[in-house]
Amino acid sequence: MNNKGFEIKLNGELLTRAGLQNNHGIVTCIVNAVLRKEEKKQSLELHVSGLNSDENQHIKWTKLTELKENDIVSVKIVAGNFDEPKEKSKKRSDKYLLEQKIKTYHKLKEELKDHIK
Numbered sequence: 001m002n003n004k005g006f007e008i009k010l011n012g013e014l015l016t017r018a019g020l021q022n023n024h025g026i027v028t029c030i031v032n033a034v035l036r037k038e039e040k041k042q043s044l045e046l047h048v049s050g051l052n053s054d055e056n057q058h059i060k061w062t063k064l065t066e067l068k069e070n071d072i073v074s075v076k077i078v079a080g081n082f083d084e085p086k087e088k089s090k091k092r093s094d095k096y097l098l099e100q101k102i103k104t105y106h107k108l109k110e111e112l113k114d115h116i117k
Contacts, residue, residue, distance in 0.1 A: 007076040008048055008062070016048055018061040019082035023054040029075050031067070046073055050085075056092040059085035 005019020006029050018027050027050040035042040044067035049060040061083060067073070109116075 002079055004077055004079050005082050006048065007078045008046075009072075009074045009076075010046070010064070010067075011072050012074075015046075015064075016061040016083045017078060017081060018048045018050070018085075019078070019080075020050065020052060021080065021082055023052045025053040026051045031073055044068065044071075052088075056094075056097060058089040060087040061085050 003020050003022075005017060005027050007017045008015045008029055018029070020027060028048070030045075030047045030049075032045040032047070033042060034045065043065055046062065046064040046067055047060075048062045049058070051058055
């Protein structure tokens, strides 16, 4: 596979090279500006995470919750030489995933019963 990923820098300093070398899945880089009703201060966050769909595993390279005004986040598309994720969730079995889908199906079926003929 020739998977692509992201080289993430903060103010010119390399944070991580996030990608899945030999697996199928998703890699995301998200920058959020969040101000909730119950909070007085806005939070500025950077999340680099994904899903290894071959292993049914959520993965995380970095999460920064203290970005500041004038910080520069750069994202470069790269191939190979990816860093290992810093966190990996517990692997989920196919049986577990099916059970969750069925649970969601029944919940939505009940929620939408007045809209389905």
